[in-house]
Amino acid sequence: MSRKGMLEGIRVIDASTMLAAPLVTNLLGDFGAEVIKIEQPGVGDNIRYGSSENTWKVTSRNKKSITLNLRKREGKLLFYDLVKKSDVVVTNFRPETIKGWGIDYDDLVKIKESVVMLHLSAFGRNGPYKEKPGFARVAESFSGLTNMTGYPDRKPVFSGYPIADAMGGVYGAFSAMLAIYHYMKTGEGQLVDLSLYEPLIRVMENYIVDYDIDGKLNEREGTHNPGVAPNNIFETKDNKLLVIPASTQNIFNRFMKAIGHPELIDDPRFTTNKLRVENRIELESYINDFFMRHNLKELSDILEQYEVAYSWINSAKELFDDPHIAARNNLIDIYDQDLDQEIKMQGIVPKFSKRPGKVKWTGPMLGEHNVEVYKDLLALSEDKIEELKNSKII
Numbered sequence: 218m219s220r221k222g223m224l225e226g227i228r229v230i231d232a233s234t235m236l237a238a239p240l241v242t243n244l245l246g247d248f249g250a251e252v253i254k255i256e257q258p259g260v261g262d263n264i265r266y267g268s269s270e271n272t273w274k275v276t277s278r279n280k281k282s283i284t285l286n287l288r289k290r291e292g293k294l295l296f297y298d299l300v301k302k303s304d305v306v307v308t309n310f311r312p313e314t315i316k317g318w319g320i321d322y323d324d325l326v327k328i329k330e331s332v333v334m335l336h337l338s339a340f341g342r343n344g345p346y347k348e349k350p351g352f353a354r355v356a357e358s359f360s361g362l363t364n365m366t367g368y369p370d371r372k373p374v375f376s377g378y379p380i381a382d383a384m385g386g387v388y389g390a391f392s393a394m395l396a397i398y399h400y401m402k403t404g405e406g407q408l409v410d411l412s413l414y415e416p417l418i419r420v421m422e423n424y425i426v427d428y429d430i431d432g433k434l435n436e437r438e439g440t441h442n443p444g445v446a447p448n449n450i451f452e453t454k455d456n457k458l459l460v461i462p463a464s465t466q467n468i469f470n471r472f473m474k475a476i477g478h479p480e481l482i483d484d485p486r487f488t489t490n491k492l493r494v495e496n497r498i499e500l501e502s503y504i505n506d507f508f509m510r511h512n513l514k515e516l517s518d519i520l521e522q523y524e525v526a527y528s529w530i531n532s533a534k535e536l537f538d539d540p541h542i543a544a545r546n547n548l549i550d551i552y553d554q555d556l557d558q559e560i561k562m563q564g565i566v567p568k569f570s571k572r573p574g575k576v577k578w579t580g581p582m583l584g585e586h587n588v589e590v591y592k593d594l595l596a597l598s599e600d601k602i603e604e605l606k607n608s609k610i611i
Contacts, residue, residue, distance in 0.1 A: 222249015
């Protein structure tokens, strides 16, 4: 069985910062792509100094760090030399910024006609907002997601993690892979234009058609699912929290038997999901009464017995101790040279049977791979590399 990465032989230039676009290259690197991360000399990427400096260790794992000043002419020419030897360029700066630097798609196709460029910007490359700056919270708000998150009598709340970055990273990697697939079949490169807010609009399924067809605005509903009942967070006798999403009739039937109320299956208030949504308060009163008489362990045993879909709410601490997380290798140990110790981080997702991904190293030191890339890949002499360093080009 081959242990080579699925994307081995694909070279990616990561000329991006905070945070979705670096996630794109992070995912590609997990599966064998050679990712060359470009950072500002002497400064480094903003991710190194974010709210958690440890983010860099995960988001930049498997990447090679080089320093390069794209604002200087000689730095731009070195970038062009890298493009000639690469397959994909990923960036997320505003359109006018990369145009001013001379590294827009129109510039790069003159250097290498078959290059794939993924431009993941806040609002995309066209439209009246194309030059507006933006981060995840801006994208979440603009897309409509924030308006639907929280309680109806309070202002909206954000999720605990900037989900637009996560979705942008996954959608960006998907987009890049489609372009790579096309490139491998035809030899043709192309420009991929993706904004940070668009993946959120795309995956939120019903809220656009609900408004178009029924004039319905899906707004804040608290912790329950507005379209499914029961589907909420419930408290136990020992003050723990359980999530119950009875999203199918079979699960609902099992759940009613589990809480000792099989008669509710045929109760005219609850025979369909639509009726259960309309009578949510009455239905949840039965659930709350049962849950408040049992602790988490007792409820887990009962729900397992009746094969009801449920989960307790984990923190990172619980994940570290969970046997299923361990069995799936969702958390792995990898040596970090900065700390000179092994650290835990997320494992590879998804799992392939023939060419699985691999974490080879954590986020690198600033400019750690300058010599390897400039000397070995671009064939620059040691004297030239030293000259570039003294000129603050690298």
